Amino acid sequence: MAARKAAAKPNVSPEELKQYYRDMLLIRRFEEKAGQLYGMGLIGGFCHLYIGQEAVVVGLEAAAEEGDKRITSYRDHGHMLACGMDPNGVMAELTGREGGYSKGKGGSMHMFSREKHFYGGHGIVGAQVPLGAGLAFADNYLENKRVTFTYFGDGAANQGQVYETFNMAALWKLPVVFVIENNQYAMGTSQKRSTSTDDIHTRGAPFGIQGEIVDGMDVLAVKEAGDKAVAHCRAGKGPYILEIKTYRYRGHSMSDPAKYRTREEVQKMREERDCIQNVRDLLLQGKHATEDDLKAIDKEIKDIVNASAEFAKESPEPALDELWTDIYSDDVPQGDAIEA
Amino acid sequence: MATQILMPALSPTMEEGTLAKWLVKEGDTVSSGDILAEIETDKATMEFEAVDEGIVGKILVAEGSEGVKVNTPIAVMVEEGESVDDAESPAPSGDSAPAQETPAAPVEAAPASAPATPKAKAVEPDWPEGTEMKTQTVREALRDAMAEEMRSDANVFVMGEEVAEYQGAYKVTQGLLDEFGSKRVIDTPITEHGFAGIGVGAAFGGLKPIVEFMTFNFAMQAIDQIINSAAKTLYMSGGQMGCPMVFRGPNGAAARVGAQHSQDYAAWYAMIPGLKVAMPYSAADAKGLLKSAIRDPNPVIFLENEILYGRSFEVPALDDFTVPFGKAKIWREGKDVTIVSFGIGMQYALEAAEKLADEGIDAEVIDLRTLRPLDYGTVIESVKKTNRCVTVEEGFPVGAIGNHLSAYIMQNAFDYLDAPVINCTGKDVPMPYAANLEKHALVTTAEVIEAVKQVTYR
Structure with a gap:
């Protein structure tokens, strides 16, 4: 099945289009900076960059409403920036500092924001899938018409718990959009070598879950598919699957020599399909923006990212007392869903 | 530039x-x-x-x-x-990583997690003197605990295999479906990993799930969600996201069900910071601790026992009876030896104490009731008095709760000990099926008596 393409004429306003450009560029520049800080030893451990996949989260965030929830795996920096979390707090968590979202106790893979309804940041492949369905379970219980975006990769799509979750989500009609970010490589194993079928979006069909394939290098196609999936969930029709074909330009993590694919393959995607370049072209060709307008956005983003790096370097390491806090809580930090 | x-x-x-x-x-x-x-x-x-x-x-x-x-x-x-x-x-020097600066950690000692000598908690009675009592099975007490908490808090719901229409595989959830309906008493497919994860997600979303495992043997399918998602998220989120829920079900050996259905997981879960772990023996503790567990803002592992479900005990007839976590119960005061146990291990501990009394050995019997937090103070105070200790549990001998207690006693009451602490545990074998072998694989009252005689040099 061919990937679904957006209508030739964008169905969004020039202002929205500019916003997508800005949001995608923020993720890219932020991730480039994170890669740089990693190289300097300021970020440790694992660091999974989102470069190349920006259109996925930006397109889906454009389909979300206030109160909708999102949860994802360890490749999570883009999701956090796209839902409006503060780049300073994200970068400072990457450097393990007090000013980070988790006070330096979570790191790249484990960050949360109650305010932005971002439920992590999970380091175990596939574990976020039942968790996301559980968030949707809570919303269903509360009958509040909220939708949860549950992101996972083509690698996680082979985990058993994903199918346990598909079954219950369909059985109980949970308002959850399962977003399969198919970047074609589960760490270093290509989809062809790991997955018995070409199409992952059809894997919900045996459970009665509708799914479709989406061009993840086209933010407008993602937004359009997101609108459809969200409407389905909000109407009480149960879960929906979006398999979004995307591509990560960088390695699985920082220490990935990327010998499982050719340099030419990556270069071809960058040159021909890049999601940011696509929107840039749309803006310029449609005369919605001038080169100068875009330069101003580039400058603004560069300043935000540089400021976040500065913040992340300046913020002190957590106090040693932090070792012993947040193991148990005296109250439920996120509060009770139904107040007594 | x-x-x-x-x-x-x-x-x-x-x-x-x-x-x-x-x-x-x-x-x-x-x-x-x-x-x-x-x-x-x-x-x-x-x-x-x-x-x-x-x-x-x-x-x-x-x-x-x-x-x-x-x-x-x-x-x-x-x-x-x-x-x-x-x-x-x-x-530029500002760009170098903190790891390359003079290391600070070895110089500054990390603060201790707990005061050096915790207070004994078991001195306070669980209910006022003169409280009216009623006889109840552990099964009924657990059901009542859930029903009472569900009546008072609309966020609480129960999910698990056969909890609703079947009325519970062991009838612990009997009657809940009738009272609370299918929205709050939910039959799941046989899919532990999945529904444990959904339960954790629902807790992140502000509900208070009670996830029943038909037995804790099946929770092995779900252990990643219990440990990595439920126990660690509060810490990993810097205190932003908690997991107020209970995982409950029968734990330990039932009878004649073989190796895959007979295992005590107390020590496994008690190892994990972020979890609380309760393992009651009596019906009153089952009720009071389960109510506390449901109200607790943290994830609680609640380990029941199939053999104890039908056992009757006196339960206080109070409108809202709870037992706090981290408070042991002294079932029997004594001066010659301290026997520490929990859950079904208490059965052997109490039987042994009874028989030892006939031989003139006066045993103090402590029921830990919760393993995390653990009432170290009550154990240490008792050992300081008796100078001898035997621990009793059904789990495997390597990495047992008793091992941990022995180390703790050695570090905190070494000068008071007149004999090495002995751990009575299940044997270091998978549970056999044959009746005679099974009996020997479990800890026995005779072994507890033997251990007490050893530490009292009788």
Whole structure:
């Protein structure tokens, strides 16, 4: 099945289009900076960059409403920036500092924001899938018409718990959009070598879950598919699957020599399909923006990212007392869903 | 402005590497994403990309150089029309990682997690003297605990296999469906990993799930969600996201069900910071602790026992009876030896104490009731009085709760001990099916008596 393409004429306003450009560029520049800080030893451990996949989260965030929830795996920096979390707090968590979202106790893979309804940041492949369905379970219980975006990769799509979750989500009609970010490589194993079928979006069909394939290098196609999936969930029709074909330009993590694919393959995607370049072209060709307008956005983003790096370097390491806090809580930090 | 390119750290453990090959030469124009060099790390040979565009002004480290330390300047990038001399050197110090500064951790001692001598908690009675009592089975007490909490808090719901229409595989949830309906008493498919995860997600979303495992043997399917998602999220989120829920069900050996259905997981769960672990023996404790568990803002592992479900005990007839976590119960006061146990182990402990009394040995019997938090104070106070201790549990002997207690007693009451602490446990074998073998695989009352005689030198 061919990937679904957006209508030739964008169905969004020039202002929205500019916003997508800005949001995608923020993720890219932020991730480039994170890669740089990693190289300097300021970020440790694992660091999974989102470069190349920006259109996925930006397109889906454009389909979300206030109160909708999102949860994802360890490749999570883009999701956090796209839902409006503060780049300073994200970068400072990457450097393990007090000013980070988790006070330096979570790191790249484990960050949360109650305010932005971002439920992590999970380091175990596939574990976020039942968790996301559980968030949707809570919303269903509360009958509040909220939708949860549950992101996972083509690698996680082979985990058993994903199918346990598909079954219950369909059985109980949970308002959850399962977003399969198919970047074609589960760490270093290509989809062809790991997955018995070409199409992952059809894997919900045996459970009665509708799914479709989406061009993840086209933010407008993602937004359009997101609108459809969200409407389905909000109407009480149960879960929906979006398999979004995307591509990560960088390695699985920082220490990935990327010998499982050719340099030419990556270069071809960058040159021909890049999601940011696509929107840039749309803006310029449609005369919605001038080169100068875009330069101003580039400058603004560069300043935000540089400021976040500065913040992340300046913020002190957590106090040693932090070792012993947040193991148990005296109250439920996120509060009770139904107040007594 | 000219900028220095530093030797990058390309893996979590890399400290130095070999600059295997330059793929650019001085004067080349590069853009973001172009490969500058190949670098051999401790794990692999990696391509090193340019982050910004510019011109390679000067290569500072020749290809083939080994042992190049991370953050050493390896090249200088310049912009058009700029000379290499404009480059700052050496590398700005503000950019170096904290790990490379003088290490602070070994000098500053980390603060201790708990005061050195915790107070004994078991001195206070669980209910006022003269309270009216009623006889109830453990099964009924657990059901009542859930029903009472569900009546008072609309966020509480029960999910699990056969909890609703079947009325519970062991009838613990009997009657709940009738009273609370299918929205709050939910039959799940047989899919422990999945529904445990959904339960954790629902707790993140502000509900208070009670997830029933038909037995804790099946919770092994779900252990990743219990440990990695439920127990650790509060910490990993810097206190932003908690997991107020209960995982409950029968734990330990039933009878004649073989190795895969007969295992005590108390020590496994008690090891995990972030979890609370309760393992009641009596019906009153089952009720009071389960109510506390449901109200607790943290994830609680609630370990019941199939053999105890039908056992009757006196339960206080109070409107809202709870038992706090971290408070042991002294079932029997004595001066000659301290027997510490929990859950069904209490059965052997109490039987042994009874028989030992006939022989003139006066045993103090402590029921820990919760393993996390654990009432160390009550144990230590008792050992200081009796100078002898025997622990009793059904689980395997390696890494047992008794092992931990022994170490704790040795560190905190060594001078009071008149004999080594003995741990009575299940045997170091998978549970056999044959009736005679099964009996010997479990801890026995005779073994507890024998252990007490050993520590009292009788």
